[in-house]
Amino acid sequence: MSMEVGSMSPDGRYRWDGRAWQLANPESAETATAPLAPMAVPTQAPIYQAGGFPVAQRVEMRAGAAFRLGFFAFFGAGCASLVFWLLAIIAVVVLGGAGAVLGTLGSHR
Numbered sequence: 001m002s003m004e005v006g007s008m009s010p011d012g013r014y015r016w017d018g019r020a021w022q023l024a025n026p027e028s029a030e031t032a033t034a035p036l037a038p039m040a041v042p043t044q045a046p047i048y049q050a051g052g053f054p055v056a057q058r059v060e061m062r063a064g065a066a067f068r069l070g071f072f073a074f075f076g077a078g079c080a081s082l083v084f085w086l087l088a089i090i091a092v093v094v095l096g097g098a099g100a101v102l103g104t105l106g107s108h109r
Helices: 026-033 063-105
Strands: 014-016 021-023
């Protein structure tokens, strides 16, 4: 597609010089490239009010749901404790066995 020298862009802002698009009105180059800054609207800053105590929040829950929550929390903590102690015992046995093997390796006289 060839453009004629001096033809204008569809929006009328640029002119073709045969090699590249140039601004049609070079004296307004600052306004063509820099957008206008929005108007600053003064707003009131928020007011900080220190309270003596935090605001209490009410949580409503049925008795059955509260029981299930407490039961499964207790049950989960118990399971986690059992898993922890089981892993601790396994680690002691494995490390003790490894220590015994290493101890017997150096005792050939």
